[in-house]
Amino acid sequence: xxxxxxxxxxxxxxxxxxxxxxxxxxxxxxxxxxxxxxxxxxxxxxxxxxxxxxxxxxxxxxxxxxxxxxxxxxxxxxxxxxxxxxxxxxxxxxxxxxxxxxxxxxxxxxxxxxxxxxxxxxxxxxxxxxxxxxxxxxxxxxxxxxxxxxxxxxxxxxxxxxxxxxxxxxxxxxxxxxxxxxxxxxxxxxxxxxxxxxxxxxxxxxxxxxxxxxxxxxxxxxxxxxxxxxxxxxxxxxxxxxxxxxxxxxxxxxxxxxxxxxxxxxxxxxxxxxxxxxxxxxxxxxxxxxxxxxxxxxxxxxxxxxxxxxxxx
Numbered sequence: 001x002x003x004x005x006x007x008x009x010x011x012x013x014x015x016x017x018x019x020x021x022x023x024x025x026x027x028x029x030x031x032x033x034x035x036x037x038x039x040x041x042x043x044x045x046x047x048x049x050x051x052x053x054x055x056x057x058x059x060x061x062x063x064x065x066x067x068x069x070x071x072x073x074x075x076x077x078x079x080x081x082x083x084x085x086x087x088x089x090x091x092x093x094x095x096x097x098x099x100x101x102x103x104x105x106x107x108x109x110x111x112x113x114x115x116x117x118x119x120x121x122x123x124x125x126x127x128x129x130x131x132x133x134x135x136x137x138x139x140x141x142x143x144x145x146x147x148x149x150x151x152x153x154x155x156x157x158x159x160x161x162x163x164x165x166x167x168x169x170x171x172x173x174x175x176x177x178x179x180x181x182x183x184x185x186x187x188x189x190x191x192x193x194x195x196x197x198x199x200x201x202x203x204x205x206x207x208x209x210x211x212x213x214x215x216x217x218x219x220x221x222x223x224x225x226x227x228x229x230x231x232x233x234x235x236x237x238x239x240x241x242x243x244x245x246x247x248x249x250x251x252x253x254x255x256x257x258x259x260x261x262x263x264x265x266x267x268x269x270x271x272x273x274x275x276x277x278x279x280x281x282x283x284x285x286x287x288x289x290x291x292x293x294x295x296x297x298x299x300x301x302x303x304x305x306x307x308x309x310x311x312x313x
Contacts, residue, residue, distance in 0.1 A: 002247030003259040006240045011266025013236035014099045015274045016228035017091060023225035026091035027211040030084070032222060033229050034204035037237025041197040044242075048193060068190065075186030076195045080202025082182060083241075086175035088207060089168050096165025098277055103267025104286065105166055108173035110135045110293070113180055113257040131258050131296035138289030141282045177257070183245055184253040192245035200237055258293060265290055 020029045094102045111132055186195060211217055222229065248256045265287045271277035 002243045003251075003256055004262065006243040006247065007260050007262040008266050009235050009240040009243075010260070010263040011103060012270045012274075013232055013240070014094070014103050014263075014267040015270045016231040016236070018094050018099050018102075018271075018275070020225045020228035020232065021091065021095055023221045024217065024229075025211070025215040026088055026095075027207050027215050028217045028222065029225070029229065029232070030087050030091055031204050031207035031211050033233035033237055034084075034087075034200045034207060036230065036233025037241065038197050038200035038204060040234050040238030041193060041200070041242065044238075045193055045197060071186060072190035072195055073198065075182070075190050076198025077202055078182050079179060079186070079195065080199035081206065082175055082179040083199055084203040084206040086172050086179060087203065088210070089172035089175065093165045093168035093172060097169070099271035099275060100264075100268035100277060100283065101166070102169055103264035104139055104290070105169035106173055106176065107135070107261035107264035107290070108139060108170060109177040109180060110257045110261040111139075112174055112177035113253055116177055116181060117253060127296045128252075128255060128258070131293040133293075134289045134296065135258065135261060135293035138286040138293065141286040141289065180248075180253050180257055180260075183248055184256075187245055187249045192249060193242055196242040196245050200241070261290060261293070 017029070024032075090102070090106060093105075097105075114128065114132055244256075244260065268277075268283065268287060
């Protein structure tokens, strides 16, 4: 349920990202929203710590305390670097394509995660692979069938059958796949909320450096985009990415990626409602297939894979 809520927040965030690009550059947008996300989590960390003290809970003294702090810092920095690069590729890709397509192409990580997982000796059940097959088919109907009727000629890359925005978003999907696997590794070794806070500040600082080098940020333009930036910072960053880290704890990363891919369906619906973007019949079919993929991933056949993961840990 936490991952489903995460997907919902992210799906609507595609609208905020698209609108925000009308005022500021991608690096500026990601810098400000990431710093806001990190700041939002500081009082959350304080509040959670206070609740633990009120319940009389005390952290166990451990000889591995130093190692835990290193894992927290390493996890936060690595997640922040991957988040920075992935989110900026995504932000640039949104400029060249629709909100719905951006959501679905970003969701290609549901295909990449299990493939990368093979190299990490992770096994997935048959239902998960069937879900990946359905999801891949859904992406085809959205990106290929849907694009054939409305892709603008001037956006085509001469040596590729898809547009520039789609290429950027495919790179983004690969980077988010790595982000999911890094979270899977560190989430059992460090505090999820604190790690999320670190990753946002790392992402914000790196995006800020790029902003100063490649863009000309203006305070007036940032203030004009305050609504989409605030939603992306507080909800998409501060709330959703933290829910991802907490909700993904102990879960097979392939199953987690399939649930999170529901953001693509929600992004299409949000684009229809908030931006009056329309769906073709192929895009509707793609949404249906993506939903079937998510359901398949949650069937009982995955219990064996989860138990194997638990034994390894």
